Amino acid sequence: MIKENQRTMNAILVLADVLIIIISLICAWFLRFKTTLFGPLGGHLSFEYYLLFLVLAVIPVYIFLYFSFGLYKPFRTHRTIFSEANQIIKVNVIAFVVLVAILFIIDQPDFSRIMLFLLAIFCTVFGVTERFVVRGFLKNIRSKNKNIKHILIVGDNELAFNFARKIKNNSYLGYSISGILGSKKNIGKSIEGNNVIGHYKDLSKALKYNTFDRVVIAIPLEYYAHLDELVESCEKGGIKAEIIPDYYKYFPAKPSVDMIEDLPIINIRYVPLDDAFNKFTKLLSDIVIAIIAIIITSPIMLITAIAIKLTSEGPIIFKQKRIGYQRKPFMMYKFRSMKVQEPGDEKKEWTIEEDPRRTKIGSFIRKTSIDELPQFFNVLKGEMSIVGPRPERPYFVEEFREKIPKYMVKHQVRPGLTGWAQIHGCRGNTSIKKRIKYDIEYVENWHLGLDLGIMIKTVLKKNSNAY
Numbered sequence: 001m002i003k004e005n006q007r008t009m010n011a012i013l014v015l016a017d018v019l020i021i022i023i024s025l026i027c028a029w030f031l032r033f034k035t036t037l038f039g040p041l042g043g044h045l046s047f048e049y050y051l052l053f054l055v056l057a058v059i060p061v062y063i064f065l066y067f068s069f070g071l072y073k074p075f076r077t078h079r080t081i082f083s084e085a086n087q088i089i090k091v092n093v094i095a096f097v098v099l100v101a102i103l104f105i106i107d108q109p110d111f112s113r114i115m116l117f118l119l120a121i122f123c124t125v126f127g128v129t130e131r132f133v134v135r136g137f138l139k140n141i142r143s144k145n146k147n148i149k150h151i152l153i154v155g156d157n158e159l160a161f162n163f164a165r166k167i168k169n170n171s172y173l174g175y176s177i178s179g180i181l182g183s184k185k186n187i188g189k190s191i192e193g194n195n196v197i198g199h200y201k202d203l204s205k206a207l208k209y210n211t212f213d214r215v216v217i218a219i220p221l222e223y224y225a226h227l228d229e230l231v232e233s234c235e236k237g238g239i240k241a242e243i244i245p246d247y248y249k250y251f252p253a254k255p256s257v258d259m260i261e262d263l264p265i266i267n268i269r270y271v272p273l274d275d276a277f278n279k280f281t282k283l284l285s286d287i288v289i290a291i292i293a294i295i296i297t298s299p300i301m302l303i304t305a306i307a308i309k310l311t312s313e314g315p316i317i318f319k320q321k322r323i324g325y326q327r328k329p330f331m332m333y334k335f336r337s338m339k340v341q342e343p344g345d346e347k348k349e350w351t352i353e354e355d356p357r358r359t360k361i362g363s364f365i366r367k368t369s370i371d372e373l374p375q376f377f378n379v380l381k382g383e384m385s386i387v388g389p390r391p392e393r394p395y396f397v398e399e400f401r402e403k404i405p406k407y408m409v410k411h412q413v414r415p416g417l418t419g420w421a422q423i424h425g426c427r428g429n430t431s432i433k434k435r436i437k438y439d440i441e442y443v444e445n446w447h448l449g450l451d452l453g454i455m456i457k458t459v460l461k462k463n464s465n466a467y
Helices: 006-033 047-068 081-105 113-143 158-169 200-209 221-237 276-311 362-367 375-380 394-403 407-412 432-445 448-460
Strands: 149-154 175-182 194-199 214-217 240-243 256-260 263-267 317-323 329-335 385-387 416-418
Touching: 006 047, 006 113, 047 081, 047 113, 081 113, 081 276, 081 448, 149 158, 149 200, 158 175, 175 200, 194 200, 200 221, 214 221, 221 240, 276 329, 276 375, 276 385, 276 448, 317 394, 329 375, 375 416, 385 448, 394 407, 407 432, 416 448
Parallel strands: 149 175, 149 214, 175 194, 214 240, 385 416
Antiparallel strands: 256 263, 317 329
């Protein structure tokens, strides 16, 4: 049986990371001091001083942060390279701030801050590349039945069968089911290609005469009275036990647990943007992108405003109440593309294809999404984000919250100009259930890479459902 030696793997990763930090510093130093890309040099420290600072400060700070952000945990999870890249980006942002603070404390004004910034860029790019290569290597050897962890499943119900199916269908994770313990009637039978080798009560014996890497307990609620003895058997055998709760269907994609003294509280919904650092990162990127977008699109907005004023009566900007973050109402801005309506009508009428209420240029600015440009000012006010679930009117929120399961989950993040649902064609007169499915996926799986991908696809995608 081939087992993964996690300590050896971690040691290799640490050495690889140290090598990447050294290479990154050399590249940053060369780009800063051996080229003219970043202006004149002036007085600067010797290369030997930078190497000394690398050994005494840079490497210890980076390795400490890599450990703190879980970058040396086993790769045998459902985390994607994007989520790991997100952690690497966080490490480099914090490392840059910490290293600048150290230079301030030791009063070293001649140390190039530009070079430190370049170091963070190189470390990010090289670090993500390294993790991508390692993941690919492990996935390849595990798909060939090498580097395998052997599992014993305790349970022969649908919960256990579902787990067995997922392990079988995802061989790259590096797990192999070596047996199942179940009820007496199933002993000797093959379930999902795995043999039931004994009864639940035979767990201690099975662990004594076989070698397993971990035990997964997947029993129904009515058998939870035996849970203590099953866990105790695993503890005596020195085997790591894991429990799949029979109520797992209520769990989010990435469950999180809070503690009040010794009492665990399972959060039913995992929202990455509840994390303070994630929230700050997204807010900062929103503000920067919104300012840049307003500057770039200002000629378009000026021309649109003039065209609206010349072709129809009424205000240039259309303000409409929408429900946003934490169910709080706000006024969302748009360039007016419809004729002025009665307040009661605009609150509860959908826009339809060939809508007779459109103005002369209304159809064009809706098709091209120019009507949405004023929402960059909503972003600057903190009411919206660049990417997020689209906000809805109060009338429809009240209607959908009763009809559509989990509809209100979308309000746990700020609404956006575009979103995961929109790039999948869910805008305009499309399925609300499908839209919410994509919105929840976004809420539970947010990372900066996802936002970037959505922004790029939004620019490239034709708005076929925009009326």
